Amino acid sequence: MAERVIPTKSKGRVAKNLSREKVILGPDACRVAVARDDTLYWKPAEGMSWPDGSLLSIGFQAILPPNSASCTTEQGILEGVMTVSSRHGNGAHVLVADGAVAFVSATIDAGSASNPSVAVGNYGDGKPAFPGVESPYGVWGALGSRACRESIDTSKVWQAPKKSITKEQLAEYATLPLQSWRPAGRRGSVMARQIDVEEDGTLILMDKSNKIHRIGLSRFENEDAYRAVETKRNRQTELLKTLDTDLEAALKLLETRQYEKFIQDYVHQERGGSGVKEFDLRKVTAELEVGRGELIARLDALLANRELLKSVGRERINRGQVGVSQVLEIGQLKLIMVAGRWKLTF
Numbered sequence: 229m230a231e232r233v234i235p236t237k238s239k240g241r242v243a244k245n246l247s248r249e250k251v252i253l254g255p256d257a258c259r260v261a262v263a264r265d266d267t268l269y270w271k272p273a274e275g276m277s278w279p280d281g282s283l284l285s286i287g288f289q290a291i292l293p294p295n296s297a298s299c300t301t302e303q304g305i306l307e308g309v310m311t312v313s314s315r316h317g318n319g320a321h322v323l324v325a326d327g328a329v330a331f332v333s334a335t336i337d338a339g340s341a342s343n344p345s346v347a348v349g350n351y352g353d354g355k356p357a358f359p360g361v362e363s364p365y366g367v368w369g370a371l372g373s374r375a376c377r378e379s380i381d382t383s384k385v386w387q388a389p390k391k392s393i394t395k396e397q398l399a400e401y402a403t404l405p406l407q408s409w410r411p412a413g414r415r416g417s418v419m420a421r422q423i424d425v426e427e428d429g430t431l432i433l434m435d436k437s438n439k440i441h442r443i444g445l446s447r448f449e450n451e452d453a454y455r456a457v458e459t460k461r462n463r464q465t466e467l468l469k470t471l472d473t474d475l476e477a478a479l480k481l482l483e484t485r486q487y488e489k490f491i492q493d494y495v496h497q498e499r500g501g502s503g504v505k506e507f508d509l510r511k512v513t514a515e516l517e518v519g520r521g522e523l524i525a526r527l528d529a530l531l532a533n534r535e536l537l538k539s540v541g542r543e544r545i546n547r548g549q550v551g552v553s554q555v556l557e558i559g560q561l562k563l564i565m566v567a568g569r570w571k572l573t574f
Contacts (some may be wrong), residue, residue, distance in 0.1 A: 229323040230288055230312035240313050242270045248301035252356050255291050255309045256341035258299035288312050290372020291365050293338040294320040339366035348446040396566050401434050410449045425460045474570040479527040487513045496564045496571040526561055
């Protein structure tokens with residue numbers, strides 16, 4: 229955390245509407261803009277909207293040294309370079325993660341303000357530094373970065389628990405074709421199989437040794453990222469094609485009390501090294517005998533309106549709710565796609 233003055237005409241003004249490309253390729257563009265007579269500024273505020281969460285109101289980056297210029301791009305109040313500032317001395321107070329308060333001088337090593345920022349994308353000859361590299365802004369930049377590095381890798385921050393991948397699914401994924409993946413801004417490529425693209429933009433790959441890797445789509449060249457999204461869309465469309473036929477076949481087995489075949493073909497059980505034990509089979513059969521009527525009623529209700537069934541399934545898939553484990557919840561039923569067949573999971 230750090231100090232930032234409330235802007236006035238004499239100090240702390242924030243320039244606006246700068247070219248995002250110029251700011252990304254060199255944050256010194258902020259200082260250049262402030263030195264111009266025709267630069268536009270945000271209206272000085274003697275009481276800013278501190279709770280609104282915008283970069284303009286409460287944010288800062290450890291890029292330009294304390295009491296330097298601040299600016300936003302044409303993207304508005306959420307993008308730009310905000311600098312810490314104070315009205316006492318040539319520097320500003322900061323609060324660091326261990327609870328210490330320190331005064332950071334404006335002469336602190338901040339690297340070169342002409343260095344490209346850390347960002348995703350290709351902006352020509354001065355392409356920005358790629359996320360994960362050391363900060364290009366010296367000691368000041370390192371202090372404002374996780375582990376002294378600039379990083380937006382989603383695997384480094386809190387996120388929802390990862391969906392598990394069963395042994396059966398791993399075996400199925402191992403049959404997918406190997407594809408070439410090119411890291412953005414770097415030479416060379418890696419060979420891996422695409423498993424999924426998660427809702428947060430994380431690409432899940434399986435390498436040649438069948439190890440799973442989760443990497444942000446932004447780390448790959450645009451063509452590869454688009455291909456990954458298109459591949460997922462095509463796979464999701466294929467998933468719906470057998471939904472009603474699988475449920476219908478499962479229903480017929482239930483109605484004729486063919487429990488063993490029903491369990492074998494349409495009940496998902498994660499198998500251990502020795503397979504499903506006979507005791508487990510008898511136990512599940514007994515449970516099915518008790519709950520058979522209710523389960524038949526649920527399957528009947530879904531199959532009574534096949535268009536609704538597919539539209540609900542399509543909605544879940546389009547909203548990214550069928551992910552790497554290919555689980556689909558419709559009504560009170562939970563289905564999982566294994567080896568090209570929808571199975572019930574309890």
